[in-house]
Amino acid sequence: MYSNVRIVMMNTSHPGNIGAVARAMKNMGLGELCLVSPKSFPDIVAERRAAGAKDILANARVVDTFDEAIEGCVSVIGASARGRKIPWPVMNPRDCAAKVREFASLSSGDTGQTHQNTVAIVLGREDRGLSNDELQRCNYHVHIPTNPEYGSLNVAMALQVLAYELRMDYLLYSSMGDASQAACTLSPEDSGWDEALATSDEVEGLIGHLENVMTKTDFFDPDNPRQLIPRLRRLFQRSRMDKIEVNIMRGFLNTVVKGISAK
Amino acid sequence: MYSNVRIVMMNTSHPGNIGAVARAMKNMGLGELCLVSPKSFPDIVAERRAAGAKDILANARVVDTFDEAIEGCVSVIGASARGRKIPWPVMNPRDCAAKVREFASLSSGDTGQTHQNTVAIVLGREDRGLSNDELQRCNYHVHIPTNPEYGSLNVAMALQVLAYELRMDYLLYSSMGDASQAACTLSPEDSGWDEALATSDEVEGLIGHLENVMTKTDFFDPDNPRQLIPRLRRLFQRSRMDKIEVNIMRGFLNTVVKGISAK
Numbered sequence: 001m002y003s004n005v006r007i008v009m010m011n012t013s014h015p016g017n018i019g020a021v022a023r024a025m026k027n028m029g030l031g032e033l034c035l036v037s038p039k040s041f042p043d044i045v046a047e048r049r050a051a052g053a054k055d056i057l058a059n060a061r062v063v064d065t066f067d068e069a070i071e072g073c074v075s076v077i078g079a080s081a082r083g084r085k086i087p088w089p090v091m092n093p094r095d096c097a098a099k100v101r102e103f104a105s106l107s108s109g110d111t112g113q114t115h116q117n118t119v120a121i122v123l124g125r126e127d128r129g130l131s132n133d134e135l136q137r138c139n140y141h142v143h144i145p146t147n148p149e150y151g152s153l154n155v156a157m158a159l160q161v162l163a164y165e166l167r168m169d170y171l172l173y174s175s176m177g178d179a180s181q182a183a184c185t186l187s188p189e190d191s192g193w194d195e196a197l198a199t200s201d202e203v204e205g206l207i208g209h210l211e212n213v214m215t216k217t218d219f220f221d222p223d224n225p226r227q228l229i230p231r232l233r234r235l236f237q238r239s240r241m242d243k244i245e246v247n248i249m250r251g252f253l254n255t256v257v258k259g260i261s262a263k
Numbered sequence: 264m265y266s267n268v269r270i271v272m273m274n275t276s277h278p279g280n281i282g283a284v285a286r287a288m289k290n291m292g293l294g295e296l297c298l299v300s301p302k303s304f305p306d307i308v309a310e311r312r313a314a315g316a317k318d319i320l321a322n323a324r325v326v327d328t329f330d331e332a333i334e335g336c337v338s339v340i341g342a343s344a345r346g347r348k349i350p351w352p353v354m355n356p357r358d359c360a361a362k363v364r365e366f367a368s369l370s371s372g373d374t375g376q377t378h379q380n381t382v383a384i385v386l387g388r389e390d391r392g393l394s395n396d397e398l399q400r401c402n403y404h405v406h407i408p409t410n411p412e413y414g415s416l417n418v419a420m421a422l423q424v425l426a427y428e429l430r431m432d433y434l435l436y437s438s439m440g441d442a443s444q445a446a447c448t449l450s451p452e453d454s455g456w457d458e459a460l461a462t463s464d465e466v467e468g469l470i471g472h473l474e475n476v477m478t479k480t481d482f483f484d485p486d487n488p489r490q491l492i493p494r495l496r497r498l499f500q501r502s503r504m505d506k507i508e509v510n511i512m513r514g515f516l517n518t519v520v521k522g523i524s525a526k
Binding site: 001020023024026027028029051052053092093094144145146147148150151152153154156157160161164167168171181182 | 264283286287289290291292314315316355356357407408409410411413414415416417419420423424427430431434444445
């Protein structure tokens with residue numbers, strides 16, 4: 001995914017949260033973690049919570065100040081809860097992801113080379129988030145909409161939501177993304193299905209076969225057809241059958257015919 | 264938010280995950296939790312992780328089987344990782360939220376009364392998710408797109424993402440939701456801003472004032488205007504100033520004029 005996104009954690013108290021953030025980052029395809037004066041790091045608790053994302057912890061940079069953490073970034077996005085005295089321009093996580101994509105696709109420099117426009121996403125302290133001073137150093141704020149009666153989101157959960165939106169946006173809208181991975185309703189019509197779609201005439205073949213066998217079993221009376229065949233056609237055409245499903249049904253019907261003939 | 268969504272956790276091993284799910288549920292406005300044969304519940308570890316969402320744990324229902332958990336539900340959505348032998352229709356979390364909204368807005372029954380169409384969202388075991396048998400009992404599968412190289416999402420993180428999408432969808436699209444809470448880019452044009460937007464002529468008044476003062480200070484030469492005024496106009500009109508900002512700037516300019524006259 002994007003290589004220009006840096007996750008910054010301010011003064012994290014619980015090493016478990018650092019591990020959970022690392023795991024969420026790797027799950028969503030992010031890699032760069034910067035820790036500003038964490039209470040305890042490295043820490044075995046962080047490593048356990050990171051599970052298969054220990055490499056993110058191993059590569060994490062530890063710095064002393066906010067300034068060092070955002071050095072070289074073209075844009076700084078701070079995670080913010082509600083209720084600041086002075087409202088600041090604030091995005092929801094979805095708009096935040098679109099904003100990051102904008103920066104990722106920017107190129108700059110006289111050489112015409114693509115320059116990596118690093119964007120920092122800054123997560124606050126567990127107990128009191130980012131300070132007003134830090135928030136005013138950000139170009140944008142991102143706010144995750146929460147239940148007004150209980151808005152206290154765990155820091156790793158917040159990162160999980162932000163990183164999920166980055167991944168969704170990347171898959172759906174980035175020229176480098178693969179929209180099929182966002183897995184909008186998978187049906188036999190999609191490339192991820194395991195069997196080829198039955199053609200319309202194969203399905204018609206099945207319906208004809210069914211009509212024939214139902215007539216043989218006296219279930220269907222061609223002189224009084226009512227709406228039986230249209231109903232079957234609607235069912236089987238609607239369900240977008242694959243070739244194996246058609247073959248299974250026709251194989252079954254063949255056994256029914258054999259069974260009747262043998263009587 | 265929706266009162267017709269039931270979160271079901273299958274055979275959870277780590278009570279911490281139950282607590283984290285409860286917290287994520289309450290953060291996003293969900294309330295109904297059903298636990299199928301958890302390894303340990305109630306448990307102090309779950310309570311600690313639940314933080315301010317202990318009420319969700321206190322009201323959680325514990326049952327023995329999948330069937331009991333989904334009883335009375337009109338639709339069952341199972342959280343699924345990739346790579347099943349038989350692909351099943353699968354949605355991403357965003358489409359899942361839209362699907363839940365559909366069910367929430369359905370009414371049924373001869374009386375014309377709104378009937379609560381409960382939808383279950385079923386989360387699998389920490390180590391191996393839902394069984395094939397359980398997945399085939401679901402009407403839909405929901406899959407969170409992850410890094411193909413590390414797709415192992417913690418169960419509470421998965422619920423956080425699904426519940427976040429439910430909330431976003433509810434705020435943005437439900438007739439009961441309040442879209443302003445989804446906090447798309449807040450600017451002085453939005454109702455959440457603290458001061459009234461300056462009118463266009465107030466901003467023009469500022470620009471005229473500025474031009475006047477800049478001429479007085481010999482910064483601006485009306486006989487050689489270049490693009491100075493258009494650039495100022497573009498800046499101040501673009502930033503959608505509020506009334507106080509205009510007043511601040513004009514107050515400042517007045518002090519500049521006084522300072523010059525006093526010389």
